[in-house]
Amino acid sequence: GQQVMQIPQYQHVQEGEDFTTYCNSSTTLSNIQWYKQRPGGHPVFLIQLVKSGEVKKQKRLTFQFGEAKKNSSLHITATQTTDVGTYFCAGDNYGQNFVFGPGTRLSVLP
Amino acid sequence: DAGVTQSPTHLIKTRGQQVTLRCSPISGHKSVSWYQQVLGQGPQFIFQYYEKEERGRGNFPDRFSARQFPNYSSELNVNALLLGDSALYLCASSLVNTEAFFGQGTRLTVV
Numbered sequence A: 001g002q003q004v005m006q007i008p009q010y011q012h013v014q015e016g017e018d019f020t021t022y023c024n025s026s027t028t029l030s031n032i033q034w035y036k037q038r039p040g041g042h043p044v045f046l047i048q049l050v051k052s053g054e055v056k057k058q059k060r061l062t063f064q065f066g067e068a069k070k071n072s073s074l075h076i077t078a079t080q081t082t083d084v085g086t087y088f089c090a091g092d093n094y095g096q097n098f099v100f101g102p103g104t105r106l107s108v109l110p
Numbered sequence B: 001d002a003g004v005t006q007s008p009t010h011l012i013k014t015r016g017q018q019v020t021l022r023c024s025p026i027s028g029h030k031s032v033s034w035y036q037q038v039l040g041q042g043p044q045f046i047f048q049y050y051e052k053e054e055r056g057r058g059n060f061p062d063r064f065s066a067r068q069f070p071n072y073s074s075e076l077n078v079n080a081l082l083l084g085d086s087a088l089y090l091c092a093s094s095l096v097n098t099e100a101f102f103g104q105g106t107r108l109t110v111v
Helices: none
Strands: A004-007 A010-014 A019-025 A031-037 A044-049 A055-058 A061-065 A071-076 A085-092 A098-100 A104-109 B005-007 B010-013 B019-024 B031-037 B044-050 B053-057 B064-068 B074-078 B087-094 B106-110
Touching: A004 A085, A010 A019, A019 A085, A019 A104, A031 A071, A044 A055, A044 A061, A071 A085, A098 B044, B005 B087, B010 B019, B019 B087, B019 B106, B031 B074, B044 B064, B044 B074, B074 B087
Parallel strands: A010 A104, B010 B106
Antiparallel strands: A004 A019, A019 A071, A031 A044, A031 A085, A055 A061, A061 A071, A085 A098, A085 A104, B005 B019, B019 B074, B031 B044, B031 B087, B044 B053, B064 B074, B087 B106
């Protein structure tokens, strides 16, 4: 079945440093979504990418969808303590429901 | 508008017992999905219901079942509970193929 992997598993950064998490799917995706989950909270939708090579920005966050639609990345510029949490990608395998990756847990040291 | 609501928020059950978890989607959302999230892992897909019909099932045993009601609310049932069923159970509602809105989840502990 479809597998979605994310690296790194954990990332500790100093406030102000940049952060990137990478997501890879074993199969081609129709679209990919990114979610953020704060400690003790529930996943909150960040963005959906649909087109091959698509790049979307939300303030300090930049999301990319690979040309082959099998990988994606989330980059945060100048991290802040409010960015702390676990970032999940979720791949849609053409209607066969979203498969979540294991997440990247981000810690930001003030 | 109210978001996705789940009940109960916390639950403690004994091995072998049965449990029913409830979810009310956002008004207008006809799709409801259930996920199991074990501590430190990503949500694992259990079921998706759309217009009261099962649209997808994840790799979970038959002890797990669900249904969706005419008002689009949903129940997840788990029979013969095992210790390994202890997890956060998340419900998410959405329009078709759009962002999923998650509820706060039900924390199930099996002892």
